Amino acid sequence: MLKGMVAAMLLLAPVAAMAQTVTIKRGETVTLAVDDTGPRVVERAATAPTNFEIVGSAEAQRGDYDQAVGPNFQPMGKTGAGALAPKPEAGKIVLRFIRTPGKDQSLLSIQNGYDQALVYRAVMHVGKDAQPTDVCLVAPGKLGIEHWPFAIDTLDLSDLRLVAWKAGDPVPCV
Numbered sequence: 001m002l003k004g005m006v007a008a009m010l011l012l013a014p015v016a017a018m019a020q021t022v023t024i025k026r027g028e029t030v031t032l033a034v035d036d037t038g039p040r041v042v043e044r045a046a047t048a049p050t051n052f053e054i055v056g057s058a059e060a061q062r063g064d065y066d067q068a069v070g071p072n073f074q075p076m077g078k079t080g081a082g083a084l085a086p087k088p089e090a091g092k093i094v095l096r097f098i099r100t101p102g103k104d105q106s107l108l109s110i111q112n113g114y115d116q117a118l119v120y121r122a123v124m125h126v127g128k129d130a131q132p133t134d135v136c137l138v139a140p141g142k143l144g145i146e147h148w149p150f151a152i153d154t155l156d157l158s159d160l161r162l163v164a165w166k167a168g169d170p171v172p173c174v
Contacts, residue, residue: 021158024097026106026151032093032160034114039093039160049098049107052084057100057107060147073136073171085143088113097155106152110144117165119172123156124148130156136173140165 020038024030029047032039049057059065088094088111096109112118118138124131138144 020160021156022095022160023154023156024095024108025154026097026099028097030095030097032095033091034093034118034160034162042092047096047098049101050084050086050096052086053096053098053107053109054101055084056109056145057098057102057105057147060107060145061100061103061105061149065147068136069134071134071173073173086111088141088143090114093118093160095157099151100147103149104151106148106150108146108155110138110146112138112140112142112144114162115140116162118144118160119163120160121158121174122146123158124152125154125156126150126152134173137163137165137171139167139171 022030022032022039022041027046027048029043029045030041031043033042034040090113092111092113094109094111094113096111098107098109099105100107108122110118117140120135122133122135124133133146133148135146136144
């Protein structure tokens with residue numbers, strides 16, 4: 001009996017692990033619902049940059065967020081891209097991964113429509129190469145941006161989960 005239960009658990013383990021990774025291609029929007037079992041893809045579609053992403057890309061390319069590397073979180077201001085930021089829809093995580101206008105760079109925007117913060121891990125894929133990258137917590141009801149000054153084909157986002165967080169708490173970037 002115990003042997004059968006262990007075998008069943010081993011068969012299910014890879015499925016659970018695969019369900020926790022969301023792959024997004026550049027030029028794609030992926031909408032997620034997150035619950036106790038993890039993220040679930042609700043919708044996947046092709047996308048083009050929004051006005052917010054166009055202005056945010058220009059700010060990033062200009063160097064406005066150069067200090068936001070590794071563990072250093074840097075919020076967007078209330079002007080420029082910050083003024084154009086979309087309001088996240090309740091009960092959804094919307095991931096948008098685009099080629100930045102002007103230069104062949106990559107931008108991931110994450111709309112967190114939950115009342116808890118979103119944390120996750122990311123691995124970049126360029127051709128056959130893969131490398132983990134630092135990403136920051138996305139505050140409840142807010143928008144997070146990740147920018148890379150080079151082309152990335154796909155991102156694997158894993159360990160996506162909602163965690164308790166309130167204004168004034170640190171914003172970890174790992």
